[in-house]
Amino acid sequence: MKQSDDHLIETKVASEALLKGRFLQAFRDSVRLPDGSLGSREYLVHPGAVMVVPLLSDTTAEWRVVLERQFRYPMGRVMIEFPAGKLDPGEDSLACAQRELMEETGYRAVQWARAGVLHPVVSYSTETIDIWFARGLTAGERQLDVGEFLEVFSASVSELLHWCQTGQVTDAKTLTAALWLQNIQNGSWPLTWQTLAARSGIA
Amino acid sequence: MKQSDDHLIETKVASEALLKGRFLQAFRDSVRLPDGSLGSREYLVHPGAVMVVPLLSDTTAEWRVVLERQFRYPMGRVMIEFPAGKLDPGEDSLACAQRELMEETGYRAVQWARAGVLHPVVSYSTETIDIWFARGLTAGERQLDVGEFLEVFSASVSELLHWCQTGQVTDAKTLTAALWLQNIQNGSWPLTWQTLAARSGIA
Numbered sequence: 001m002k003q004s005d006d007h008l009i010e011t012k013v014a015s016e017a018l019l020k021g022r023f024l025q026a027f028r029d030s031v032r033l034p035d036g037s038l039g040s041r042e043y044l045v046h047p048g049a050v051m052v053v054p055l056l057s058d059t060t061a062e063w064r065v066v067l068e069r070q071f072r073y074p075m076g077r078v079m080i081e082f083p084a085g086k087l088d089p090g091e092d093s094l095a096c097a098q099r100e101l102m103e104e105t106g107y108r109a110v111q112w113a114r115a116g117v118l119h120p121v122v123s124y125s126t127e128t129i130d131i132w133f134a135r136g137l138t139a140g141e142r143q144l145d146v147g148e149f150l151e152v153f154s155a156s157v158s159e160l161l162h163w164c165q166t167g168q169v170t171d172a173k174t175l176t177a178a179l180w181l182q183n184i185q186n187g188s189w190p191l192t193w194q195t196l197a198a199r200s201g202i203a
Numbered sequence: 204m205k206q207s208d209d210h211l212i213e214t215k216v217a218s219e220a221l222l223k224g225r226f227l228q229a230f231r232d233s234v235r236l237p238d239g240s241l242g243s244r245e246y247l248v249h250p251g252a253v254m255v256v257p258l259l260s261d262t263t264a265e266w267r268v269v270l271e272r273q274f275r276y277p278m279g280r281v282m283i284e285f286p287a288g289k290l291d292p293g294e295d296s297l298a299c300a301q302r303e304l305m306e307e308t309g310y311r312a313v314q315w316a317r318a319g320v321l322h323p324v325v326s327y328s329t330e331t332i333d334i335w336f337a338r339g340l341t342a343g344e345r346q347l348d349v350g351e352f353l354e355v356f357s358a359s360v361s362e363l364l365h366w367c368q369t370g371q372v373t374d375a376k377t378l379t380a381a382l383w384l385q386n387i388q389n390g391s392w393p394l395t396w397q398t399l400a401a402r403s404g405i406a
Contacts, residue, residue: 005281008274008352019222019229023245024327026227031276039350042226043277044247044327071211072325073234074246078208079325116368120323120375121330122275122282124227124247147242149211164382165319165392172323172375179367179382189368 007034010041018042046127050097051084051118053177054107055135056154063157063185066105066137067174070150080163081171084129097132103143105152110136113191115184118176129173131180133191157181210237213244221245249330253300254287256318256380257310258338259357266360266388269308269340270377273353283366284374287332300335306346308355313339316394318387321379332376334383336394360384 010031019026025045033039054066065082072079085100087093094112101107115131144150155163157178163169164178183189213234222229228248236242257269268285275282288303290296297315304310318334347353358366360381366372367381386392 005272005274008272008281008354010274010276018224018227021221021229021231021245022243024221024229024247026222026224026229028224029276033350034274034352037350040225041276042224044227069208069211071208071213071237073213073232073244074327074329075322075325078211079322081325116370117373118375118378119278119282119373121328122278122284122374124277125324126277127324147236147240149237151211161386161391165386167319170320170322171325172321172379175321175382176375176378179378179385182382182385183364183368188364 009034010039013038042124044125044127046086046125047089048087048093048128048130049084050087050093050100050130050132051082051173051177052097052101053082053115053131053133053181054101054105054109054137055133056137058135058185063181064154065157065160065181066107066152066154067160068104068150068152079171080169081174082177084173093130094132097130097134101134102140103145104148104150106140106142107134107137108140109134109138109196111193111195113193115180115189115191118173120172131173131177133180133184135193136195157185212237213242216241245327247328247330249289249328250292251290251296251331251333252287253290253296253303253333253335254285254321254376254380255300255304256285256334256336256384257304257308257312257340258336259340261338261388266384267357268360268363268384269310269355269357270363271307271353271355282374283372284377285380287376296333297335300333300337304337305343306348307351307353309343309345310337310340311343312337312341312399314396314398316396318383318392318394321376323375334376334380336383336387338396339398360388 013030015029028042056064083104087096113133216233218232231245259267286307290299316336
């Protein structure tokens with residue numbers, strides 16, 4: 001895996017804005033392909049996002065997590081997901097994770113661990129989702145955005161894994177979180193936790 | 204989880220085509236939100252896709268799978284992924300899985316099992332990816348599309364899981380496949396295999 005990637009790499013020749021929507025920003029680039037020919041690539045530019053896996057209990061035999069049920073318009077149905085949201089301009093990933101957790105669920109967390117990143121659609125979006133785990137939760141009032149409607153509930157990790165198997169959970173970020181949860185719970189993929197100083201993070 | 208979802212559901216009021224690209228098709232719908240107010244939702248319409256997890260060996264202690272390295276332009280780098288591709292118009296999911304596996308890797312498979320589906324971006328794309336497992340592989344000549352450049356290699360499931368942990372694999376569909384692989388290998392999530400009749404599938 002250490003060889004040169006020159007036989008795979010595509011380079012930008014020109015870029016054209018295709019769409020400046022309120023939410024979607026699309027581009028079409030002319031690219032030089034590895035064999036020297038020209039091709040075109042259409043893709044969305046995304047500001048980046050975070051997902052938060054809130055652990056209600058991670059010391060008992062039966063770990064519990066906080067989940068959401070939200071109607072997803074492109075899917076035409078309610079999906080089970082972990083809390084997530086887009087970065088505000090200039091916003092730090094952890095600050096965004098704290099904000100989204102609080103706004104969507106009302107919970108604040110004392111300890112945070114960044115597990116890694118996931119890329120939901122490598123073929124047509126620049127979106128990167130940082131994967132955060134949160135524990136030491138305190139319940140509070142949530143502050144949903146205007147036009148945001150979602151339900152918060154809790155489940156055990158074994159329930160979540162069962163829903164992944166049976167198709168009740170099909171959201172890719174939540175499936176990725178399930179992979180992490182399974183391997184964290186069985187001790188294979190340890191996390192490095194950071195404890196927030198009092199009053200740090202969102203005011 | 205059996206209660207009505209009326210307090211979450213959004214309904215279409217009007218739909219406007221935002222973009223008809225060569226690849227990307229975007230729409231903006233005006234929607235009635237659960238509280239009766241109006242909102243707008245921008246999203247991509249996608250024809251659907253398949254992912255194939257080709258098992259080179261699934262009877263020894265160390266399972267091996269076929270993977271690809273492909274430059275993904277929106278990511279600006281080479282990604283490790285399972286073979287995947289979009290449905291052609293009217294194409295059956297299994298036929299697409301057989302076609303993509305053969306075109307991208309050269310392999311044909313005798314046995315196939317559909318594990319489930321994943322939705323890569325529930326917030327802004329209708330894309331659904333069917334998750335197929337394939338075994339009984341025979342190597343042959345691959346037939347890449349024009350403008351398609353990718354490298355095929357094999358790895359053990361434990362190597363793949365290690366790359367998921369360390370961040371060398373960040374593609375959401377491949378992470379989802381890793382969740383399935385781990386639970387199939389440990390016996391938790393059994394698959395139902397179908398054996399193709401001789402000469403069936405792609406000619």
